[in-house]
Amino acid sequence: MAEVLALRVFDLDAHYKDFQALWAVSLDVKKGEVVSIIGANGSGKSTLLNTISGLLTPTRGTIEFFGQEIGDLVPHKTVAEGISLVPEGRRVFTRLTVNENLVMGSYVPRSRPNKNKSLKDIHELFPVLKARQNQMADTLSGGEQQMLAIGRALMSEPKLILCDEISLGLAPMIIKDIYKRLMQINAEGLTIVLVEQDIRRSLKAANHAYVMLEGKVVLEGEPSSLTEDEVKKAYFGL
Amino acid sequence: MEDFAQPIVNGILLGGLYAIIAIGMSTMFGIVKLVNLAHGDLMILGSFLSLSLGTWMGIGPLWTLLLVVPIMYFVGFFVQGFLLNRVLGKEMEPPLLVAFGVSIILQNLLLMIYTPDARSLMTDLAVKTIPITSYLNIPVIYLLDALIGVAVITILYLLFQRTYLGRAIRAASDDEVAARLMGVNTRNIYAKAMGIAMMSAGVAGVLVGMTFTFYPHTGPQYLIIAFGVVVIGGLGSMKGTLAGGLILALSQLLGAQIFGPGYQLFCGYVVLLIVLAVRPQGIFGTV
Numbered sequence: 001m002a003e004v005l006a007l008r009v010f011d012l013d014a015h016y017k018d019f020q021a022l023w024a025v026s027l028d029v030k031k032g033e034v035v036s037i038i039g040a041n042g043s044g045k046s047t048l049l050n051t052i053s054g055l056l057t058p059t060r061g062t063i064e065f066f067g068q069e070i071g072d073l074v075p076h077k078t079v080a081e082g083i084s085l086v087p088e089g090r091r092v093f094t095r096l097t098v099n100e101n102l103v104m105g106s107y108v109p110r111s112r113p114n115k116n117k118s119l120k121d122i123h124e125l126f127p128v129l130k131a132r133q134n135q136m137a138d139t140l141s142g143g144e145q146q147m148l149a150i151g152r153a154l155m156s157e158p159k160l161i162l163c164d165e166i167s168l169g170l171a172p173m174i175i176k177d178i179y180k181r182l183m184q185i186n187a188e189g190l191t192i193v194l195v196e197q198d199i200r201r202s203l204k205a206a207n208h209a210y211v212m213l214e215g216k217v218v219l220e221g222e223p224s225s226l227t228e229d230e231v232k233k234a235y236f237g238l
Numbered sequence: 239m240e241d242f243a244q245p246i247v248n249g250i251l252l253g254g255l256y257a258i259i260a261i262g263m264s265t266m267f268g269i270v271k272l273v274n275l276a277h278g279d280l281m282i283l284g285s286f287l288s289l290s291l292g293t294w295m296g297i298g299p300l301w302t303l304l305l306v307v308p309i310m311y312f313v314g315f316f317v318q319g320f321l322l323n324r325v326l327g328k329e330m331e332p333p334l335l336v337a338f339g340v341s342i343i344l345q346n347l348l349l350m351i352y353t354p355d356a357r358s359l360m361t362d363l364a365v366k367t368i369p370i371t372s373y374l375n376i377p378v379i380y381l382l383d384a385l386i387g388v389a390v391i392t393i394l395y396l397l398f399q400r401t402y403l404g405r406a407i408r409a410a411s412d413d414e415v416a417a418r419l420m421g422v423n424t425r426n427i428y429a430k431a432m433g434i435a436m437m438s439a440g441v442a443g444v445l446v447g448m449t450f451t452f453y454p455h456t457g458p459q460y461l462i463i464a465f466g467v468v469v470i471g472g473l474g475s476m477k478g479t480l481a482g483g484l485i486l487a488l489s490q491l492l493g494a495q496i497f498g499p500g501y502q503l504f505c506g507y508v509v510l511l512i513v514l515a516v517r518p519q520g521i522f523g524t525v
Contacts, residue, residue, distance in 0.1 A: 095408065104422075
């Protein structure tokens with residue numbers, strides 16, 4: 001069976017006003033894969049995810065999602081298409097309860113009818129969210145908030161989930177736990193793009209990896225084929 | 239004690255009216271951080287709409303609500319969607335100025351159409367009272383104001399808590415970017431929120447028109463009441479809006495009873511200042 005491309009980014013440029021943040025970035029994500037994008041601070045990883053989800057409009061190049069051009073779509077359209085972003089810094093709705101946060105995740109008309117089932121699935125995946133369902137989201141710990149942000153993104157029943165720095169500021173035990181759950185969802189067929197600064201962990205999880213530096217892709221390949229030395233050089237631009 | 243029974247009852251009932259005057263403004267501040275300086279004028283627009291529809295169709299003011307409320311929704315949707323959304327951004331001043339402009343335009347438009355004469359929405363309810371004791375009567379119109387006020391606030395509360403629209407409005411006010419990532423078209427949501435705020439202002443306008451006289455220039459007077467309620471009760475809180483309405487109305491009427499009618503407004507503002515000094519975020523406010 002031919003492998004299906006979930007996401008194809010081709011020759012993508014993006015700007016913040018006059019500052020060019022992405023330079024001819026190309027990237028392929030096959031359906032069912034975990035793809036890692038690693039790079040230092042300011043290398044353009046988050047910009048790339050924001051551009052895919054529509055928060056930023058590309059100035060050149062194309063983004064195809066299952067063969068359909070989505071480069072010009074605004075976020076509420078890309079979510080409806082099936083792309084969910086877990087944003088950097090979690091950004092849970094602090095003045096909403098945990099369950100209200102999750103229900104907001106099923107806002108797009110496509111996923112509303114399955115709200116209760118999705119909610120049950122998320123509660124199974126992250127039991128702590130069930131235990132705290134009526135608490136305000138700002139009373140959760142950092143790790144719990146991250147689980148909430150992931151759960152919320154899953155509520156829209158996406159085909160592709162983009163995770164931006166989900167391990168940032170969390171204890172290693174909790175990171176390990178969150179990654180375990182992510183791999184579990186991936187095993188059920190969800191395609192995942194991970195953006196991380198934590199090289200080792202994200203390489204371990206990925207089928208394919210991209211290293212970014214100063215807005216460009218400087219290295220790519222299967223994690224097993226990349227030597228630590230190569231990755232370090234690409235990461236730091238040595 | 240007998241002297242105070244009437245002002246206390248009136249104050250409580252009037253509090254419900256003050257709350258519904260303020261709720262739309264409080265909501266919009268809570269959501270878009272917009273200080274809607276045109277709130278009072280938009281409310282008075284509701285009063286004049288009711289006046290025209292009532293005269294034209296020959297129906298009582300309460301029946302005109304069926305038309306005034308939907309029309310006000312579209313007025314609100316338009317004002318936010320086509321005017322205020324354009325200047326929405328990081329700073330507060332541009333929306334403030336646009337709202338101020340809307341206020342001036344509305345006042346003068348109403349002046350052109352309706353002349354500066356005093357108007358009121360005629361209803362038999364205005365003169366009816368329910369006698370309780372020899373020294374206490376409940377004015378039916380005040381009772382109606384309070385009941386409708388509480389009902390509207392309850393409906394708004396349920397809307398915000400139980401519906402996708404309400405949750406989306408709250409989510410967007412909490413974190414706009416995250417709301418967009420959930421699939422919320424935030425600009426559209428803001429316009430709908432203003433539409434809903436103006437529905438409540440429309441109801442308030444009809445009630446005010448039935449209870450008091452109004453002119454094309456009455457708007458700012460009610461804007462100030464709305465400000466008072468919101469400052470006392472705390473921004474963006476429904477409970478706070480009800481409490482704020484009660485406290486402002488009670489302090490005005492009790493003040494008038496104790497010091498004389500000339501001190502009615504003065505006493506309201508003194509309480510406002512005390513709240514600002516002691517608890518600047520308002521009684522139920524968090525920010």
